[in-house]
Amino acid sequence: xxxxxxxxxxxxxxxxxxxxxxxxxxxxxxxxxxxxxxxxxxxxxxxxxxxxxxxxxxxxxxxxxxxxxxxxxxxxxxxxxxxxxxxxxxxxxxxxxxxxxxxxxxxxxxxxxxxxxxxxxxxxxxxxxxxxxxxxxxxxxxxxxxxxxxxxxxxxxxxxxxxxxxxxxxxxxxxxxxxxxxxxxxxxxxxxxxxxxxxxxxxxxxxxxxxxxxxx
Amino acid sequence: xxxxxxxxxxxxxxxxxxxxxxxxxxxxxxxxxxxxxxxxxxxxxxxxxxxxxxxxxxxxxxxxxxxxxxxxxxxxxxxxxxxxxxxxxxxxxxxxxxxxxxxxxxxxxxxxxxxxxxxxxxxxxxxxxxxxxxxxxxxxxxxxxxxxxxxxxxxxxxxxxxxxxxxxxxxxxxxx
Numbered sequence: 019x020x021x022x023x024x025x026x027x028x029x030x031x032x033x034x035x036x037x038x039x040x041x042x043x044x045x046x047x048x049x050x051x052x053x054x055x056x057x058x059x060x061x062x063x064x065x066x067x068x069x070x071x072x073x074x075x076x077x078x079x080x081x082x083x084x085x086x087x088x089x090x091x092x093x094x095x096x097x098x099x100x101x102x103x104x105x106x107x108x109x110x111x112x113x114x115x116x117x118x119x120x121x122x123x124x125x126x127x128x129x130x131x132x133x134x135x136x137x138x139x140x141x142x143x144x145x146x147x148x149x150x151x152x153x154x155x156x157x158x159x160x161x162x163x164x165x166x167x168x169x170x171x172x173x174x175x176x177x178x179x180x181x182x183x184x185x186x187x188x189x190x191x192x193x194x195x196x197x198x199x200x201x202x203x204x205x206x207x208x209x210x211x212x213x214x215x216x217x218x219x220x221x222x223x224x225x226x227x228x229x230x231x232x233x234x
Numbered sequence: 235x236x237x238x239x240x241x242x243x244x245x246x247x248x249x250x251x252x253x254x255x256x257x258x259x260x261x262x263x264x265x266x267x268x269x270x271x272x273x274x275x276x277x278x279x280x281x282x283x284x285x286x287x288x289x290x291x292x293x294x295x296x297x298x299x300x301x302x303x304x305x306x307x308x309x310x311x312x313x314x315x316x317x318x319x320x321x322x323x324x325x326x327x328x329x330x331x332x333x334x335x336x337x338x339x340x341x342x343x344x345x346x347x348x349x350x351x352x353x354x355x356x357x358x359x360x361x362x363x364x365x366x367x368x369x370x371x372x373x374x375x376x377x378x379x380x381x382x383x384x385x386x387x388x389x390x391x392x393x394x395x396x397x398x399x400x401x402x403x404x405x406x407x408x409x410x
Contacts, residue, residue: 118284
């Protein structure tokens, strides 16, 4: 057996019969998948935008109710809107840089590697652009409310509050355990995603790229 | 039922003429019949959606091969989770055979099964090279589809053919 035998057998494969009948099914599948994808994207985009806008509206309302004391809420709102802006920028960037399947295998591979590396950078720096601003906005909001309450509460109110063991435990647990734990969990989850999912995929694609470079 | 659009008419014509490319790529990259069906649907969907971007700068077969191979390679590495959900119910050699005249069907089928078996054992990029060479594409078209330079297609092909020959060694012995 030689290469010509293989070519001969290979070329004798005829296209499967009835392939044209697939078009109707395909069109239905495409329309269904298009509708589903559009709906999923709309829900995701609107929910992210809505979450940012809603929290900003709540803080703006609180600021308005507090009057001049509430000015630090401007920082809270700016930080939340900043995080939303990063999400929007990433969505637009990802849409613009998407590469279709009609490019060469090497170009597609390079684009896939670049996208994965970008996602990796983004997740690794999540503390900078997501967790830290949200933690800061939360801290500013809590501090503002605490200062305002202290000014307007009856004398000795907070001391009495902390004398009650149940209330004191709840407050301490919330501020020292629950809130930091939530931020740590978000950080941990994203880091695990990088190590367990993104890194092996990047490594696999880079190995393939290296193989191609060797052949180049 | 509405009359077919121009897009649909061209797509039907392409399927009739180049359906073999889809069948070959599908069988080369999928490991079971359900996987092959899943990949085939994915390829058809990608071809359908990408068709408006076809600019006739290359032949339809070159363009279709590019879309098919990109989709198959992305499917192979990117959709691992979905692939694991697909139960392997039947071996690919049990797929309805597209081939040919009954006269030499038995011998051809054996050789074809062995060839596909060997292709399956190759790295994903080498599979693409072997498919394109077996289909008789010139170096220029292979370079266009893969993105590696025309000068180096030969080097990569020699390596891929050598691997294929090693994988077929046992089979060759049986066939001879």
